Amino acid sequence: MKIATYNVNGINARLPVLLDWLKRSAPDVACLQELKAPQEKFPEKESQDTTD
Numbered sequence: 001m002k003i004a005t006y007n008v009n010g011i012n013a014r015l016p017v018l019l020d021w022l023k024r025s026a027p028d029v030a031c032l033q034e035l036k037a038p039q040e041k042f043p044e045k046e047s048q049d050t051t052d
Helices: 011-025
Strands: 003-007 029-033
Touching: 003 011, 011 029
Parallel strands: 003 029
Antiparallel strands: none
16 A cells, blocks of 8 residues: 655645646555645545546
């Protein structure tokens, strides 16, 4: 099992970088820190599936 952590420091500003990292590292569990986004502005749809 691969567990990874990533300090996002603002998910909306760095979403493309985060998605690229998730695809390259392919962790089973990803712990994201410092999202800095209220629930209503969290990019839920974009972050659902990174296996494509």
